Amino acid sequence: MQPAVRKARASSREAILAATEKLMAEEGYAAVSTRRVAKMVGVAPALVHYHFATTEDLLMALFRKLTEASRAETIAALAGPDPLKALWALNSDPGATVIIHEFMALSNHRKEIRAEIAAYVEEMRVIQAEALAASSSAATGGDARQFGAMGLSVLVAGMARSLVMEGGMGVTLGHEEAQKIITVLIDAVREGKVTLS
Amino acid sequence: MQPAVRKARASSREAILAATEKLMAEEGYAAVSTRRVAKMVGVAPALVHYHFATTEDLLMALFRKLTEASRAETIAALAGPDPLKALWALNSDPGATVIIHEFMALSNHRKEIRAEIAAYVEEMRVIQAEALAASSSAATGGDARQFGAMGLSVLVAGMARSLVMEGGMGVTLGHEEAQKIITVLIDAVREGKVTLS
Amino acid sequence: MQPAVRKARASSREAILAATEKLMAEEGYAAVSTRRVAKMVGVAPALVHYHFATTEDLLMALFRKLTEASRAETIAALAGPDPLKALWALNSDPGATVIIHEFMALSNHRKEIRAEIAAYVEEMRVIQAEALAASSSAATGGDARQFGAMGLSVLVAGMARSLVMEGGMGVTLGHEEAQKIITVLIDAVREGKVTLS
Amino acid sequence: MQPAVRKARASSREAILAATEKLMAEEGYAAVSTRRVAKMVGVAPALVHYHFATTEDLLMALFRKLTEASRAETIAALAGPDPLKALWALNSDPGATVIIHEFMALSNHRKEIRAEIAAYVEEMRVIQAEALAASSSAATGGDARQFGAMGLSVLVAGMARSLVMEGGMGVTLGHEEAQKIITVLIDAVREGKVTLS
DNA sequence: AATGAATGAGATTTCATTCAT
């Protein structure tokens, strides 16, 4: 019954958030419970509620912490020379993405959380679309197609997420080919064969 | 504490499966519990376990029932004149698809279920790719690009799922544009500008 | 959910009793349940209750079946030339004895069964004591001690049971020495140094 | 459904252990359940699990508490002038002994507990044998037989337990005579007619 | 800032038993 290790920690609040993140990434949002988090940190369950009144508060605090980091990362990546490629890479990183997925799944079950998650997704989408549109070469001639930057953002983020999710399940059939298609698309945009509106 | 409605039901087994499906679609897999299912059907919780020894058995029985139906539907759709479009439509139908998503999310947490779900996803992928490749006009022309049929299957299914999932959360920003991109892609394949290998 | 094997059996009643005996010997009386017995036999749980109205009936039927066999065996053994040794051997046989122990333990929890088990133990005790007394050499002289035949029966049966029980737990410390003491005692009776009253 | 009495209890943990002991002694180990214990103490079932994570933990905690007391008692008794007689008296005391029997029966069904119980039995056996051997008068005489002290310990403890167990079932036939035999044996050792090795 | 004690609700299962067929 004793707490596990009780490292000398700056703030138990941070430790609780960290444990929640770990649990969520490794075992899914359903594994996040007052008890399990507390045990991981080596702390009494009541302390979790001292810092976060309800479990939902805990989850939202984690969400905000993660999205803040992710937002910064995304903005930095989009400032680079090839925002589309960067976007793809960002969303393909299982590390961060797995948890975002968990939150998206979670939003199915916790209506109260849903709005905040949706708002974040839309916020990122706008930021991404703006960066893409800005970077799209002043465009050139001919019969270059016009794609909506926001649509492209949806596509790139959605596909990256999809591949990560399937990969997590052990499904990889066709992934390489799909990635090639995306690459072609990205290249087409970069080369100005397709312009973003 | 009386049972809710006690419908005149042909078979309680079917009623239990139906209730499970409804719960899963509306509140997510985490909402599926012996008690809730039983209450919905208007039977004693023990009856759920009479028909399905474990909760996992219940979930898997539902999965099989749904995938059997879905498999048949998919095969029929792919036999039509425009398999790509059909594929898109199929995967975009929130009805069945939402639950498949739930199962995919579920597979993160229930390792035992994962294999069966992964196998289904791959099975569908192969079937789809074959249909796509077969239908791709012997095609001709110039510098027509070659896309892997399986890659296209990944893309179409993944994007459709992504849009449905976001839609469920209330996010629709950029969806129309994304759909347009997919349409362009589909058309390109249909017109032979892109051929499938 | 299908029944296990469904051998062509003369009588399911016998099969149920046999399964109950096996369960009890291998996993203890607490493992005997309608369901488990039925599953072992490959039969519906309701059938168990068709043959034995209550679980207690089932247990008592088994008890009677076993004690009938055991009674016959005991009587036969006591008719031999060295009844004391035979008695020791009988009670030391883990096969039969383990189940008798289970019934004795069971009698702690099922008051209704207790009387019947107690009656059997006492019945055996009388039979044993009579056989021992009858066989005790007309006795000889000197300062031969007189031991009660029934007391000796208690001692022999009790010690044998005790050793079997401990053996089952993995305890054997001192068992050999204890057995030697019993042997000395038995020999003393046989040689007439001790007579039975 | 209010709690029964809600005594002013120093510590609910102790109360839970006490209730478990009572239940076990009066109705057997199979009667020990979260619910029943909680109801006896007048607390919520969850509290039982707060103090003892699993039912097994509860059982083992009780076992340790009882054996600690019993060990001390045994050592004290063996230090007296007539350790054999004391040993007999100790093991014949239904109070503590009945529960030890329950634990021995329990060990048949709970493999995890078995080792600890077996270890305790062996520990006591060694302590007892040492005390007996030490106390055995330097003895002398003629053809005094030599009995193993450990064997005698097995015999005395086993018989005492056997009698207590049968007594609990209402069987007493031959008990008095058996006790006389044991007394004779004890006296023989005390008088040096039999020495312990 | 942190904990120990406590609880009501609920999750998953198992059980003995009944009844119509």
Place this chain on the structure above:
DNA sequence: CATGAATGAAATCTCATTCAT
């Protein structure tokens, strides 16, 4: 003789949460 369907009760355990300290 046998089963399928059904149930109420109970078992073990987990959970979120509260509250006094």
